[in-house]
Amino acid sequence: MMPRVLVTGAGGFVGGWMAEAFHLQGWAEVRAGISRWSSAARIARFPIEIVECDVMNETSMMAALEGCDYVVHCARGRGDDNTVTVEGTRLLLRCAEAQGVKKLIYMSSVAVYGAAVGAIDEDTRPVLPITQYGQGKREAEEICRAAAHPGFCIAAIRPTLIYGPFSEQWTIPYIQRLVSGRWRALGRAGEGRCNLVYVGDLVRLARFLIDSDFGSYDVFNANGPEIPTWNSYLERLNAELDLPPLAPPDRALGLRVAMRVPVRKLGKYLLANHKSLVSAVAQRSPQLKSAMLKTEADLRLMPNADEIERFATEVTYSNARAAGLGFAPTTSVDRGIALTVDWARQLRFVT
Numbered sequence: 454m455m456p457r458v459l460v461t462g463a464g465g466f467v468g469g470w471m472a473e474a475f476h477l478q479g480w481a482e483v484r485a486g487i488s489r490w491s492s493a494a495r496i497a498r499f500p501i502e503i504v505e506c507d508v509m510n511e512t513s514m515m516a517a518l519e520g521c522d523y524v525v526h527c528a529r530g531r532g533d534d535n536t537v538t539v540e541g542t543r544l545l546l547r548c549a550e551a552q553g554v555k556k557l558i559y560m561s562s563v564a565v566y567g568a569a570v571g572a573i574d575e576d577t578r579p580v581l582p583i584t585q586y587g588q589g590k591r592e593a594e595e596i597c598r599a600a601a602h603p604g605f606c607i608a609a610i611r612p613t614l615i616y617g618p619f620s621e622q623w624t625i626p627y628i629q630r631l632v633s634g635r636w637r638a639l640g641r642a643g644e645g646r647c648n649l650v651y652v653g654d655l656v657r658l659a660r661f662l663i664d665s666d667f668g669s670y671d672v673f674n675a676n677g678p679e680i681p682t683w684n685s686y687l688e689r690l691n692a693e694l695d696l697p698p699l700a701p702p703d704r705a706l707g708l709r710v711a712m713r714v715p716v717r718k719l720g721k722y723l724l725a726n727h728k729s730l731v732s733a734v735a736q737r738s739p740q741l742k743s744a745m746l747k748t749e750a751d752l753r754l755m756p757n758a759d760e761i762e763r764f765a766t767e768v769t770y771s772n773a774r775a776a777g778l779g780f781a782p783t784t785s786v787d788r789g790i791a792l793t794v795d796w797a798r799q800l801r802f803v804t
Contacts, residue, residue: 457481461506461526468528476499485504487506508537525558529560567580575771612676631694635755637699637703644765649677690794
């Protein structure tokens with residue numbers, strides 16, 4: 454009989470990839486755990502068992518885990534709320550052990566290293582500041598470490614920037630920006646390292662660790678086989694999209710970004726605290742609504758302050774620990790971009 458693997462967060466980008474790829478590989482019976490049925494459309498294309506899987510509900514978790522040999526844990530909360538990431542992981546581990554799960558793969562992030570730069574391996578100490586997201590992942594890792602033992606092995610994977618089809622962070626927004634024609638070359642501002650891992654390689658690593666002996670607990674960085682600059686990544690993506698060369702860098706980019714910071718902060722504050730009032734005012738004034746939509750589009754299509762800092766950062770995450778077990782990522786940046794653009798064309802994100 455084939456083993457059974459539960460993928461939590463299967464309605465999301467990474468969890469969806471895990472569930473689909475495991476099914477297509479045919480090595481296990483896949484149980485796709487989702488928190489909302491509205492997120493099941495993508496994985497419902499395949500004959501995969503889909504179950505409600507609320508990592509904050511013990512009854513739901515025990516039912517989802519029944520008969521499972523392995524778990525790939527991709528579920529997380531929204532935004533900066535770490536409740537699901539921390540307490541949900543704690544409950545999942547308790548239920549998984551009670552149901553006799555042999556091994557769990559936890560999807561963490563290189564955000565646990567905070568502002569560390571240079572060459573980063575799994576033993577690198579975090580450098581402040583650490584984002585709320587990174588702090589939550591780090592707390593969840595410690596919970597995993599404390600729960601692991603020889604009969605219940607746990608590996609935490611720390612992916613870098615996960616790109617590829619369905620990526621709503623490192624793929625789709627950049628395609629939209631390039632297609633808009635308003636994104637310009639970054640010049641010196643884009644010479645930082647772009648640590649990209651193709652989502653298919655991340656799936657392969659998770660499967661590899663399920664089959665490997667790494668002890669009771671360990672953590673593994675997940676990076677791609679090459680580390681281009683941001684300039685190189687965006688220029689290669691632009692070329693694969695068959696778009697004209699990017700316009701020369703905007704010499705006033707830094708000033709423009711700085712001027713947008715208070716606009717972004719004001720917008721976030723109003724939406725968080727006075728959303729109904731903003732909606733009511735916009736409905737009464739078509740001109741104001743049009744101006745708000747244009748401002749939102751402008752902000753989306755241009756770099757923000759966090760991106761400007763990231764584009765210039767010199768940081769490289771090592772794959773050496775996974776390599777020591779015999780794993781190596783195989784998807785080059787050019788191959789990953791080509792696969793991604795082909796997917797985008799099929800879904801008519803680009804023509």
